[in-house]
Amino acid sequence: MKKVIVTGATGFVGSWVTKELLANGIEVIAVVRENSHNLEKLQGQNVKIVFCNLSNMSSLPQLIEDRDIDTVYHFGWQGVSDEDIRNADIQMENVKATLDLIKVMPDLGSRTFIGAGSLHEIESFYDMKEDKVIKNLGYMYKAAKISAHWMGKALAGSMGIRFFWPIISNTFGAGENSGRLINTIVRKVLKGEVPALSAGKQNYDFVYISDVARAFYLIGEKGIDGTNYFIGSGEAKTLREYLEIVGSMANKTNNSNIALGFGEIKSNVVYLPEEVFDISTLVRDTGYAPQISFEEGVAQTVNWIKNNL
Numbered sequence: 001m002k003k004v005i006v007t008g009a010t011g012f013v014g015s016w017v018t019k020e021l022l023a024n025g026i027e028v029i030a031v032v033r034e035n036s037h038n039l040e041k042l043q044g045q046n047v048k049i050v051f052c053n054l055s056n057m058s059s060l061p062q063l064i065e066d067r068d069i070d071t072v073y074h075f076g077w078q079g080v081s082d083e084d085i086r087n088a089d090i091q092m093e094n095v096k097a098t099l100d101l102i103k104v105m106p107d108l109g110s111r112t113f114i115g116a117g118s119l120h121e122i123e124s125f126y127d128m129k130e131d132k133v134i135k136n137l138g139y140m141y142k143a144a145k146i147s148a149h150w151m152g153k154a155l156a157g158s159m160g161i162r163f164f165w166p167i168i169s170n171t172f173g174a175g176e177n178s179g180r181l182i183n184t185i186v187r188k189v190l191k192g193e194v195p196a197l198s199a200g201k202q203n204y205d206f207v208y209i210s211d212v213a214r215a216f217y218l219i220g221e222k223g224i225d226g227t228n229y230f231i232g233s234g235e236a237k238t239l240r241e242y243l244e245i246v247g248s249m250a251n252k253t254n255n256s257n258i259a260l261g262f263g264e265i266k267s268n269v270v271y272l273p274e275e276v277f278d279i280s281t282l283v284r285d286t287g288y289a290p291q292i293s294f295e296e297g298v299a300q301t302v303n304w305i306k307n308n309l
Contacts, residue, residue: 001070001220003027005060005110007101008075009047010038012176013116013168013212017073018047020213029064031076041175054078054097061107071112071220072105074098079141081178086137091144098148102155113156114220117167118145123270136268153226162225166215169232169277173209173297174304182206182246182298186305189250189258196264200240205232205277208297211290218286229282233290236277242294249298253306 004021008014009030015038021028022045030047032039033054042049050063054076076097079090102113120142128134149165156163172182188195215231223229240262247260282288292300 001026001112003029003066003069004071004073004220005029005031005064005069005108006073006075007031007054007057008077009049010036010041011075012173012178012209013171013216014073014075015041015175016173016209016213017075017216018042018045020210020217021073022046024217026217029066029069031060033076055093057097057100058104060101061104064108067107067109069108069110071114072101072108072110073216073220074101074113074115077116085141088140091140094144095148095151098152099155102152102159102161105161106159111160112162112220113152113164114216114223115148115152115165117149117165118142119167119169121146121149121167122272122276126272127268127270157226162223164219164223164225164227164229166219166229166231166282168212169205169207169230171207171209171212172301174300175209176301181243182301183305185243185246185260186250186302187309189247189256190254190302190306190309192254192256192258194258194261196261197243198239198265198267198269199263200238200243202239202269202271203236203274203277204239204242205234205236206242206294206297207231207233207290208292208294208300211292214291215282215286215288218288219282222286224285227281227285229285230277230279231282231288232277232279233294234277234279234283235294236274245295246298249295250302253302 006018009018010032028047031050031052034051077094084090124142153163185195
């Protein structure tokens with residue numbers, strides 16, 4: 001790769017992937033939404049910024065003059081938190097934006113598409129196959145991810161475009177402001193609050209954001225077309241085992257002794273087998289190897305949150 005597009009370049013994953021690509025000498029064209037409030041994440045970096053909302057992906061060939069773009073990294077996605085996750089109209093727009101982006105890739109000279117899958121996709125397969133009523137409207141987001149994945153893969157294949165949609169395990173790290181699990185626990189402990197949690201008996205995996213960024217770079221360079229990669233730490237274990245480490249490290253930083261509220265949340269939990277978290281294919285094809293241990297990643301995250309709380 002010599003030149004790439006990164007949509008959603010100011011987001012948590014997108015900004016870290018942008019830094020990783022630049023560190024490897026790759027020219028980056030960052031596509032961000034109009035009136036973005038996170039442009040500071042790109043400050044001081046040698047990137048070309050193009051403003052384009054997801055609803056206008058088909059206009060990119062008019063906004064970008066370059067016709068020698070090797071790869072498109074697509075992280076742009078609206079409605080990843082709060083009520084928008086449950087909004088079917090917003091989630092359907094994400095699917096359309098993904099397909100519109102793939103359609104204009106030949107006009108930009110691009111032959112490789114890399115999207116961002118979610119562990120929610122896999123959870124959906126296990127949850128939906130059970131004979132039961134589903135009332136969780138969060139499936140609007142989950143189903144949109146699956147739709148963008150499958151429809152995008154078929155469309156790209158029909159156009160001769162290399163396609164990757166790696167499933168990302170639970171990602172965490174410095175610089176994230178979302179309500180994801182580790183973020184929430186650390187913030188609550190630092191504030192002296194008890195975080196409400198499930199019993200934590202399900203298999204889980206966490207991977208630090210810099211390792212995620214490295215994996216995306218390696219997939220772009222060495223990935224085998226159409227392969228279903230999983231980006232994780234390769235060390236799946238029960239959620240409780242992971243979160244006890246988070247609570248201990250947050251308490252130590254805060255000189256406190258806040259207990260974690262295991263078992264307080266009684267909502268449905270999806271139990272995934274350990275093989276879901278297998279990273280051997282990614283390792284085999286790209287040479288990927290996680291470099292940040294969970295403990296080291298939590299320490300960096302806790303320090304960042306404490307300094308920015």
